[in-house]
Amino acid sequence: MRLTTNYTRSAILLMLIAFAVQSASAQLRVIEVLADKDSRYKIAGENRPEITVKAGEPVLLRLTARKGKSWNRDGSIHGFSLLRAKDRSKVLGWDLLLRPGTQEFQMTAPAEPGEYVVVCTVVCSEDHEGMNMKFVVLPQS
Ligand SMILES: [Cu+2]
Incomplete structure (x- = not known):
């Protein structure tokens, strides 16, 4: 009887943990970029x-990163760095280097609303300079 109670308790606890983990990850928005x-x-x-x-x-x-024509010695094949559009200054913590395949990074959006740009920091081909993407931060509503 006592064993059963302990078992039931553990099972309930495990279910609660699973639920908590699931709801925490559900709140996190996933942004997928190739x-x-x-x-x-x-x-x-x-x-x-x-x-x-x-x-x-x-x-x-x-x-997800796919190898271009050239890459860095450290094995990174593309970068993913966030700059402020107004002065091209780097956003702290948003300076990522990508290796072949898929990687996940848990990030926090900049606190300051405005226009930003994502740029590649690895010279990946002759088209590297054009490797960028608009990134917009909206005010919290
Ligand atoms: Cu590049």
Whole structure:
């Protein structure tokens, strides 16, 4: 009898933990971007890829990278760095280097609303300079 109670208790506890984990991840918005071999960022279903987030919003970046014509010695094949559009200054913590395949990064959107740009920091081909994407931060409503 006592064993059964303990077992039931553990089962309920496990279910609660599973539920908590699930609801925590459900709140996190997933943004999927392909850093492609032709030195372009791509988002499924978007002709001109663009990311819009709310100030301070937690997001999960799921970034897939495919090797272009050249890459860094450390094995990174594309970068994903966020700059302020007005002065091209880097946003702290948003300086990611991508390896081949898919990687996830848990990020927090900048606190300051405005226009930003994502740029590649790895010279990935002759088209590297054009590898960028608009990124908009909306005020919190
Ligand atoms: Cu590049």
